[in-house]
Amino acid sequence: MELALSEYTGNTAYDELLDRDLQPRSSARPLFDYLNSLDEKELAARRHAVDDTIMAMGITFTIYSESGNIDRAWPFDPIPRVMARKEWERIQAGLKQRLTALNLFINDLYNDQRIIKDGVFPAEVLAGSGNFRPQCVGITPRFGVWAHICGTDLVRDRDGTVYVLEDNLRVPSGVSYMLENRQIMKRIFPEVFRTTNILPIDDYPTQLYQTLAALSPRPGDQPVIAVLTPGIFNSAYFEHSYLAQQMGAYLVEGSDLLVGSDDVVYMKSIDGLQRVDVIYRRIDDGFLDPEAFNPESVLGVRGLMRAWRSGKVGIANAPGAGVADDKVVYAFVPQIIRYYLDQDAILANVPSYLCMYEDQRDYVLNNLDKLVVKPANESGGYGMIIGPRATPEERAQFAELIRANPRNYMAQPTLDLSTAPTLVDGKLAPRHLDLRPFVLQSDKLFATTGGLTRVAMRKGSLVVNSSQGGGSKDTWIVEEEAQSC
C-alpha cells in the first residue's frame, strides 16, 4: 500500500489518519498494518469486489439534471476514516447538547418567544426566516421536541479543531449509506475487523424506531409507523425504503394516506382503512398538506396538519422544525445553548458573519475572496460561493445577490477541511472530508457512533455533497485500549 507522496507533501490540511510525519496515528495503526499486508493485486481485486457489491446491493442515489434523472451507484472509498472513541465521546456529548437546545429554541419560537423578549435572539432574524410556519404557532408536540432526527455536519480545521458546519433539521439524509458502508466493509474486508476494535453502528434502526414509537398517540399499543416518501423519483428513495425495511415500517406515498373526518390518519390497505400512528415524513413542510401549505402539492396528504394539531398522529420531524435549520440561526446557536441550558457549547461553531448586519456585511463584501458565502435556506451545497476559488466576475455577481437580500446570506472563513487517505489510482491520496452524525430525540437522546463520512473525490475539492461528485467512507470509532499491539 503506497502513499501518493507528491500529493501528501503538499497537503497543508489536518489528516485524519496520518500525522505530520506521515506516520499512522495510533488509532489507525492496525488499519495500516492490515493495508500493508495487501499487495497491489489483492487491493485491486478488493476494490473491484466493492464495486460489484455496491451494484448488487443496488445502493444508488439519484441526481437531478436537465437531461433527466440518473440513478448512480453510490461512490464508496474502501479506506475507512478512523477516530478514537475518547474524541468521539466528547463530540457525541456536544451533539446531544446542541439538539436539546435547538428543540427548546424551536418550541419557544412557536410559543412564548422568551428568547426574543429577553433580547438574545433578534426578532428580525425570525421575521426573515423562510422556514418559520405560522400554522404551527401555539403547538407543543409531545416532549416539546420538534426535530426528532438531526443530521449535523462536522468538519475539522487545520489545527485539529472540530467545528459544526450546519444542523440539518428538515429531512436530513445519508444514514442508510452510513449503515450500508459498514456492510460493504464487513463483506469485503472481514479480516480487518479482527485486528481493530471497531464499535458497531447497527443499532440505529432500532433507536429510530423507538424514537418514532414514543410519538404514538396510542401509547401501550404497538404503533403503526409509516415512512412518507415523495416516491421513487426522489434522490433519497433508496434511503426511505431502506429505513422502512429496517424498522419494519410501512413505506407510503401521500396518495396511500387519507385523513378522516375524525382527524385520524388512515392508510389504504387491502383489507380496508388502517390507522397510522406515527409518520416519519421525508417530504418538505411545503408539500406535506395541500390544505395547510402549498395547495398545488400532490405529494402530501390533505388534512395532515389538522390530524397532527389535534394529536391524532405523530409527525417526525414536526412541521416547522426547519426554522432552526437556517444558516443565519446557526450563528446564534452558542447563545441559544447558553440561554436555555446555561452551558457553554461543547462543539465550536465556525465563526460566521451575518450579512443582515451592516458592519458584518461590509466585512463580507470586502473579503469575498477569503470567505465562503451561503444562502440561509438552501441545502445540498446549492447557491453558495467559495470565494478563493471564484473568478472576480463571479464574486462581483454574488456581491449583488448579497446586497439585494442580505438576510438570506451568511459568510464563514474558508476552512482547510481535513483529509484522509483515499484510494486513487492504486495509491493513497489525501482527499477532503466531513462527517455527518445523526442525532435522535424524543423521550430519549441518541447519537450514532460516528456517522456518514463524505469525501470529495476530486483532488483539492472541498465539496463533499453526493449530488456534486462526493463519495463516502466507512467511519470507525475505535477503542484503543482494547487493541492488541
Added chain:
Amino acid sequence: MLARAAGNLYWMARYLERAENTARLINSTTHVLLDLPLGASFGWANLIEIAGLDNLFKENYPVADEEAIMRFLIEDTRNPGSILSCVQYARENTRTLREVLPAEMWERINTLYLYLKDNAAIACRSRRDRYMVLNNLIEQRHAIVGLVAGTMSHDLAYQIIRLGRNIERADMTTRILDLSSAVQFPQDSVLHETLMERIWMSTLNTLSAYQTYRRLISMQVRSGEVINFLLGDKRFPRSVEYCLGEIESCLMLMPKSLQLQQLVAQLRLKITQHQTDGQSAAALHNYLDSLQAELGDIHDALTQCFFHAHDSTQPAGKTQTEIVFTG
C-alpha cells in the same frame, strides 16, 4: 398491507413467472425444432402468436427469422413481454417493496437483472449461449422462489406473491398447450404419429413435466392424455387445476374474497367436467382461449378487490410499471 404495495407485489410475481416461462418455452422449442422435418408448419413465429405479440413484432421487425424472434423475446425492451422487460419491471416493483420482502430479495432480483442486462445480447448470439443464459435465469428464479418460501413470513404479502405466480403460471400453461396443438403436418407424412409424440414430449419438457407424466400417467405420450394432464392433474404444480387450487387456497386466507373464491371454483369445475378426448384442434384452441379469458376475469376481479379498492376515496395514483396483460 398497503393496497398499492400489494398491487406491485402481485405484478412482481407475475413478471418473474412470465420471464421464467418464456425462457422455458424458448429452450424446449429449440430442442423440438431440431427434430422436425421440412414442411412441418411449426416454427418460431408460433411463439410470438401464443404470447399475443404478433402485431408488436411485425411493427418492429421486417423478417420473422429465429434471430429476430429471439431478440424480440429475450432482449427487446420495446416488447413488454420480453424476458429482459419482465425482469426489469420485476426489479422496479421490488424496489418499492423492500419493506415487505425478505432483505435478500432485492439483492437477488437486482443481481438477476444485472446479469440479464449484461447477457441478454449474448443469449441472442447462438443457440448454445442462449441455452446457457436462459438456464441460468431459470436457476436464479428458483433461488428467488426458494428464498420467498423459506425465509418470508407466510403472511398476506406471501399469499399475494403466490396469487400472482399461479395466475401467470396457469395462463402460461394454457398458452403452451395452445402452441403444441397448433402444429400441423403434411397429411401424408408417414412420421405423423412419431412427430406428434415429439411435440407433446417437448411440451411436457417445457413445463418440467415429462418425468411426472410418465410416472403418473403413461410411458406413451399421447395428445389427449397430455392435455388432460396439464389441464386437470391435481398433483403436478404447473397444471391449470393445480394452479387454481393454489389460488383458491390463497384467497381463503385473504379478506373479503368470497366472490373471488366462487369465481375460481367455477373455473375448476369447468375444467373437471370438460372432455378433451376426440376434440378437434380448432375446438381445443377455442377452449383454451376461453380458459385464458376466465383467468383474465379472475385477474380483473382480484385487482379490483384488493389493489384498486380505494380508488373512489381519492383520485387514483398512477400504478407503477403495470403493463397491459397481453393476449
